[in-house]
Amino acid sequence: MPLTQVSLQNRGSHFCGGAILTDRWILTAAHCFTSVSEEFLSGVRVLVGEFDRRVVDEEEQVFLIKSVSVHEKYHHALPMNYDIALVELEQHITMGAQVQPVCLPLPDVTVPPGTTCVVGGWGRTKERGRLPAVLREVHLDLVNPAKCKYLLHTVRRSLLSQRAGQLQPVTTILCAGPERGGKDACQGDSGGPLLCPAGSGSAPWVALGITSWGRGCGRGWGSDSNRPPSKRGSPGIFTDVRLLLPWIKQKLREGRS
Numbered sequence: 001m002p003l004t005q006v007s008l009q010n011r012g013s014h015f016c017g018g019a020i021l022t023d024r025w026i027l028t029a030a031h032c033f034t035s036v037s038e039e040f041l042s043g044v045r046v047l048v049g050e051f052d053r054r055v056v057d058e059e060e061q062v063f064l065i066k067s068v069s070v071h072e073k074y075h076h077a078l079p080m081n082y083d084i085a086l087v088e089l090e091q092h093i094t095m096g097a098q099v100q101p102v103c104l105p106l107p108d109v110t111v112p113p114g115t116t117c118v119v120g121g122w123g124r125t126k127e128r129g130r131l132p133a134v135l136r137e138v139h140l141d142l143v144n145p146a147k148c149k150y151l152l153h154t155v156r157r158s159l160l161s162q163r164a165g166q167l168q169p170v171t172t173i174l175c176a177g178p179e180r181g182g183k184d185a186c187q188g189d190s191g192g193p194l195l196c197p198a199g200s201g202s203a204p205w206v207a208l209g210i211t212s213w214g215r216g217c218g219r220g221w222g223s224d225s226n227r228p229p230s231k232r233g234s235p236g237i238f239t240d241v242r243l244l245l246p247w248i249k250q251k252l253r254e255g256r257s
Helices: 145-160 241-256
Strands: 005-010 013-020 025-028 044-048 061-063 065-070 085-089 116-121 136-141 173-176 193-197 205-213 236-240
Touching (some): 025 241, 145 173, 205 241, 236 241
Antiparallel strands (some): 005 044, 013 025, 044 061, 065 085, 116 136, 116 193, 173 236, 193 205
């Protein structure tokens, strides 16, 4: 696949991923920007065409940030609904053989549970590991939406000790990953795209989700009810891009005005 993925770096250290949306805009997660102050953003660089962080890659480009738009309804409390942000670059990206924008899904596209998707990033490959130097990818199957919703309610109860009746409705989230664990996105992968096939055959791969969070890294979650809360896992949790297409389009229009 072409390098639609970007690395967000704060004073040289990778902290989040993102995806090229247009030659001026990057799609990422809201929680990557706990601050949008001028002081913080001045230290952030967006690396496009990055593959190996130890060297300058052939199509690598480095950009300053002009602005960040965080979704107005985003809240950091789990289940972290509306975890989406758009980053506007100071200059235009030069597309190439490797550097290409990601495709967005159509609002009504149906990607059935069990579909194998791809998550990429420079995040940890295990909970206490170091960030890898080279872009990695992992294949994850989509979880049934009803099971995803139930799991998120269970995780949130165990973390916050709140009754189910007090939970916010899960409206912008999808899950991916095996019940047995072993494969997952992890710390450092946040903001990167969950790429899924939007049909059969030669149908395009689309950014169905944005990497948001998870309980542990690659922990099994099929038998969580038999585990103490500190040992429970979850599938990978992703922002469902289909539900936020109107917001994305609105921000892009505002950026052109």
